[in-house]
Structure formats: C-alpha cells, structure tokens
Amino acid sequence: MIYSNKEELLNCAMFCYNKLRLTSEVIITEKSLDVNGYCYEDGSIEINEELTLNDRLLTLCHEFVHCAQYERGATACEKEAYKLEGELYNEYKSTIHNVVDELPHA
Numbered sequence: 001m002i003y004s005n006k007e008e009l010l011n012c013a014m015f016c017y018n019k020l021r022l023t024s025e026v027i028i029t030e031k032s033l034d035v036n037g038y039c040y041e042d043g044s045i046e047i048n049e050e051l052t053l054n055d056r057l058l059t060l061c062h063e064f065v066h067c068a069q070y071e072r073g074a075t076a077c078e079k080e081a082y083k084l085e086g087e088l089y090n091e092y093k094s095t096i097h098n099v100v101d102e103l104p105h106a
C-alpha cells in the first residue's frame with residue numbers, strides 16, 4: 001500500500017512498488033529538505049518539494065530502491081540505488097510515452 005500527499009508521484013510510486021515487488025507500506029511525503037530525498041527504514045520516503053517534477057520522480061525511484069533494500073533486510077546501498085534509479089525512471093517514462101502514443105493525433 002502506498003500513501004502520498006502528492007498525486008503526481010503516485011503513478012511512478014506504483015510502478016516502482018510493483019517492479020521491486022514490495023509488500024510493506026510506503027508513505028511518501030513531499031516537503032522542504034536540504035537533500036533530494038530520504039528513505040527511512042520504516043518505509044517512509046521524503047522528497048524535496050523544490051525539485052522539478054522529473055527530478056522528484058528520479059529521486060522517488062532512488063528512494064524506492066532503498067525501500068526494497070530495507071525490506072529484504074539489507075542496509076542502504078548507494079551503488080545499487082544509483083544504478084537502478086535510472087532503469088526504473090526510464091522504464092516508467094517509456095510506459096507513459098506508450099500511453100501518449102496511443103492517443104489519436106489531431
């Protein structure tokens with residue numbers, strides 16, 4: 001289950017949640033932060049609300065990787081998070097792109 005105070009992050013959050021096969025509750029909050037994002041071991045994610053939407057989505061993907069690491073009992077690994085954030089982000093973007101492509105052209 002995913003909770004967020006920002007609707008625009010939910011689709012991407014669902015995508016990451018399913019892709020990483022998470023089962024625990026994830027709570028996403030956008031707020032003013034001095035870093036891009038943060039993931040707590042209890043599954044809470046914080047995203048810096050001052051970033052552009054694309055940067056917030058990329059950060060969300062990054063923090064979700066940490067959620068997955070915590071869920072399997074591992075400690076936070078930045079190397080894996082930076083590697084997977086781009087894969088998740090690009091894959092998410094391509095699913096949106098496909099939806100847009102299916103719309104009839106004016």
Ligand SMILES: [Zn+2]
Binds near residue numbers: 078081
């Ligand atoms: Zn990280």
